[in-house]
Each structure stands twice: as structure tokens, then as C-alpha cells.
Amino acid sequence: MKHVAKLAAAAALGALMGSTALAEGLYTPNLAYRTGPFAATGIPLMNGQADYMAMLNARDGGIGGVPVDFEECETGYSTEKGVECYEKTKGKAIVTQPWSTGITLQVLPKTNVDEIPILAPGYGFSPMADGKVFQWAFNAPLSYWDGASIILKFLQDQGDLSGKKVAFLHLDHPFGKEPLPYLETKAEALGFELLPIPVGLKEMQNQSAQWLQIRRERPDYVIMWGWGAMNAGAITEAVKTKFPMENMLGVWWSGHDADLDIVGEEGKGYKSVSWSFPNPDAPVMADVKQHVIDAGKSQASAEELDGVFYSRGLVISAILAEGIHVAQEHFDKAEISPSDLRWGLENLDMSEARLEELGLTGMVPPFSTSCSNHAGHSGGWILEWDGAKFVKASDLIMPDSEAISELEVSRAMEYAEANAPWPVNEDCEM
Known part of the structure; x- marks a missing residue:
């Protein structure tokens, strides 16, 4: 019944934008690294991310009825290649996912000009949690x-x-x-x-x-x-x-x-x-298996599926998908802009109830974001x-x-002063 309701809601929202929007899709490029010295850890993460979006496309027709274009641009974890990928994809992207602190630091100033959100779940530059200073950067659910x-x-x-x-x-x-x-x-x-x-x-x-x-x-x-x-x-x-x-x-x-x-x-x-x-019994795992794994649409090996990194990849894409969903609902449109997504990522409420609705029970701690809090500071397990x-x-x-x-605020202002002029969101209350 929950899936029927989801599909009905998605169809209704998608109808708002007509067939043109459905054809264009939501372009959410991933600056992946399946090659190089970090490939062993990158591959299961990238597979989890891609499989979650593939599941949404197969099960729900995308997000809000709009297909997700989750194209990968291979960086090999190289900062230089990562910046090239950013420049190559930014034209129609609603988000950038740098996947390296080095790449994130190079892209960070560019996003103020290009006005494209950086999504760096659990990585990147820790002061990015200060949304007043880093308006376009997000490291939810928590920082280093x-x-x-x-x-x-x-x-x-x-x-x-x-x-x-x-x-x-x-x-x-x-x-x-x-x-x-x-x-x-x-x-x-x-x-x-x-x-x-x-x-x-x-x-x-x-x-x-x-x-x-x-x-x-x-x-x-x-x-x-x-x-x-x-x-x-x-x-x-x-x-x-x-x-x-x-x-x-x-x-x-x-x-x-x-x-x-x-x-x-x-x-x-x-x-x-x-x-x-990882929670093999979580409903999202059953949906991924049905719509992606069993359908032969996944690159993941059988050994990866129960691992920490594959499930983390699923969670990362779930965070992005939720930001898109929140923005679609708030702005009452299915085809959203990068600035719309920024609003969505600033208004995440991944409560226990919402995580259960998404089929992610036990896979990520609850957290929420705001204009000033771009990390969520969820906590973690040992x-x-x-x-x-x-x-x-x-x-x-x-x-x-x-x-x-205290450290975030001081280091964020140090960064802003060192990179002046740096735009600060004065309307964003702590």
C-alpha cells in the first residue's frame, strides 16, 4: 500500500511539469572513482549509490515522477580530474558530488558563483557545516x-x-x-x-x-x-x-x-x-534486490551487498533523493533547480518515522538540517x-x-576572510 501511495504521489507531482520535464530528468552527476589506488573502497560505495537511484527509477519512475540521470564522471580520486569533471557536468547539474576532500576544497569557491550545491555526506571540509558561511555546501549527516x-x-x-x-x-x-x-x-x-x-x-x-x-x-x-x-x-x-x-x-x-x-x-x-x-532485512534492500539486482542492472558483487560500504552508498543516495523530494514538495514542481535543491537539503528531517517510510530503518541515525546547520550532526555507532x-x-x-x-564558526570565518570577498547569508539565523 505504501508503494501504491508513493507511485500515485509521484505521478501527480510529475504531471505538474508535463512530458518535457519527464524527458529531461534530474541530472545528479557523481564524481566517481572506480579506478586508481582508492578503487577498492570506491567501487562498493558507487555501486550502492547507483543502485538506489536505479531502484527509484524502476520502482517510482524516478523522484516525483521525474527520472534521475545519475551519470558518473571518473576521477580516479585525482583532484585535477575531479575539477575537470565538475566543469564538464555543471552546466545542467542540480548538484555536485565531489567524493574527495581535495576536490571539494577546489570546487567550494566555484559553487558560490555557479550556485550549485555540493553534497559531501560525511566528508569534505568540516566547517562546511556552518551554512551561514558555506551556503552551497552540505556534509550531512555529520562532519569529520x-x-x-x-x-x-x-x-x-x-x-x-x-x-x-x-x-x-x-x-x-x-x-x-x-x-x-x-x-x-x-x-x-x-x-x-x-x-x-x-x-x-x-x-x-x-x-x-x-x-x-x-x-x-x-x-x-x-x-x-x-x-x-x-x-x-x-x-x-x-x-x-x-x-x-x-x-x-x-x-x-x-x-x-x-x-x-x-x-x-x-x-x-x-x-x-x-x-x-547494513540491514539486510530493511525494506529498501528488498526493493533494490527486486528492481535492480535481480533485474541485472547492478554492478555490485554478491559479497558487497551485505557490506558496510555498499549500504552506505544506498544511504548517501537516499539523502540526495530526500533533498530533491523535499524541494519538489515545497516549490510544487517536479523539475527543480540547483537553488531549489539547496533549500531541500537545508530542510531535511530524517526522523525515525521518515527513515521507516523510506525503508531505511537502522541504516542511518536520525538527523535534520537547517539554514545554519548543513551537517545535521547525527551521531554515530562504533x-x-x-x-x-x-x-x-x-x-x-x-x-x-x-x-x-565553536570551532566551526571560527574556522568558517577564517576561511571566508582568507578568501574575501566571500558571500555570507546574513539572513540565516544560528
Whole structure:
């Protein structure tokens, strides 16, 4: 009955714009990376994203009766190629999905001129959460600073961090450096020693120097901000050096099933913060299977379907689709503009009830956005590798919103001043 109601609503909304709009579709290009050193993690995410939109097209005729054109532009995670893809697709796009902090930082100033929303769920530049300064950028459901905060809260639950040593093993890339401002602030406040250990792009698969330093420094914990081949390299080295896996925690991009499969039982106890979780019994999974997988329209392997990253891809496209849906309803039209979508992304209300309606129960924490809050700050779970799969090792942990908000505002204004003249939405109340 819910699907019948959805189809009826979609048809009614689609009729508002006539056949021309239906032919044009909603162009939502994805700056994908199925090649290069980060492909192993990119592929399941891209497959999940594409399959969700393919499911909406097959099941509902798109969003609001308008088909979604989810074209991919391959970047190989290269910032230069990413900017080329942005320029190539921006002409008719209602959104850009950069998929790299480096690409996001290059595209960020352009969106003020082009007036196209950036959607970077759980990645990008953390101060983008300040919607007053970054009017066109969204990193919902939470930022990297939120993730760092959740990790530290979890560690504090294990015992006082005062006097402890925390190694920060990170990709030597804008992505890997993102949480440093928050971690440095908290290290001073909580009295622990923060030991940054960068991993160069050419060192991802051979981290012997970094793990020699870890063995020498003997940190109490290792927080890993890794991506792609770096994850497997670090986990393999940790096992080889007999670092206690229960004391190693990664960001959500360092919680990929395939990376832990390499070490299997020896990786037991490794943890990752996450704002998504696979739920094979969720209604959305049944719909994707029926309309996409069984129909032979998916590139996903059978192993991917129950994994953390494939389901996260579904959630990411669900966030975009909901932004489109909210904008369509508010502006009473099916063919929306980039500025319409910006309004939709600023007015998300992914409540428990709405997540249930979308068939996403248990797959993402509830969150909402506003004019000033472009992240949502949803909170996250700690996942733990049990030797064969990731399981939830905590209830939902909310980030330290007060400290993060202060940092967001100050760093956002620093960015605006450094890139003056920078338009600020003075009508946007905190």
C-alpha cells in the first residue's frame, strides 16, 4: 500500500511539469572513482549509490515522477580530474558530488558563483557545516570533527585519557588532515599526547616506517584516518607488529569489510566509527534486490551487498533523493533547480518515522538540517570486527556539539576572510 501511495504521489507531482520535464530528468552527476589506488573502497560505495537511484527509477519512475540521470564522471580520486569533471557536468547539474576532500576544497569557491550545491555526506571540509558561511555546501549527516569527537568519547568511556598517548595515523592528504584542529584542541583539554603519523600516497601499501615508529612510541591507542589501499596496509602491519587490535579505531572510511577480510580472525577487535550500518532485512534492500539486482542492472558483487560500504552508498543516495523530494514538495514542481535543491537539503528531517517510510530503518541515525546547520550532526555507532564481519559495539554516540560548533564558526570565518570577498547569508539565523 505504501508503494501504491508513493507511485500515485509521484505521478501527480510529475504531471505538474508535463512530458518535457519527464524527458529531461534530474541530472545528479557523481564524481566517481572506480579506478586508481582508492578503487577498492570506491567501487562498493558507487555501486550502492547507483543502485538506489536505479531502484527509484524502476520502482517510482524516478523522484516525483521525474527520472534521475545519475551519470558518473571518473576521477580516479585525482583532484585535477575531479575539477575537470565538475566543469564538464555543471552546466545542467542540480548538484555536485565531489567524493574527495581535495576536490571539494577546489570546487567550494566555484559553487558560490555557479550556485550549485555540493553534497559531501560525511566528508569534505568540516566547517562546511556552518551554512551561514558555506551556503552551497552540505556534509550531512555529520562532519569529520563529529567523527573525531565520537571516537574520543568512546575512548573516554574506556578510561581517563589524561596522560595517555594517542597516535594519529593518517593519509597525508587534505582528507587525512581534516580532524587535526579538533584533535589538537581536545588533546590539550583532556591532557593526552597526540602523535600525528602521516602516510604518503606512495607509502600506503608499505607502512613499515610508520609502524616502526608506532612500535617505538608504544601509544595507548591508534586512531586511523585512512582510505583506499592505506587501510589494508595499516591493518596488515598492525597484525604483523602485534599491536592490540582492540586499541585501534578508524574513521568511517577505514571500516571496510574487504580490508578486514584480509586478516580475518587476526583483526578481531578492530573498531571503526560509522554513521551507517547494513540491514539486510530493511525494506529498501528488498526493493533494490527486486528492481535492480535481480533485474541485472547492478554492478555490485554478491559479497558487497551485505557490506558496510555498499549500504552506505544506498544511504548517501537516499539523502540526495530526500533533498530533491523535499524541494519538489515545497516549490510544487517536479523539475527543480540547483537553488531549489539547496533549500531541500537545508530542510531535511530524517526522523525515525521518515527513515521507516523510506525503508531505511537502522541504516542511518536520525538527523535534520537547517539554514545554519548543513551537517545535521547525527551521531554515530562504533562498529567492531568480530573476525568475519562488523557488528555494533556501542549505542548511538552523539558528538560534542558545543565544542564543535565553536570551532566551526571560527574556522568558517577564517576561511571566508582568507578568501574575501566571500558571500555570507546574513539572513540565516544560528
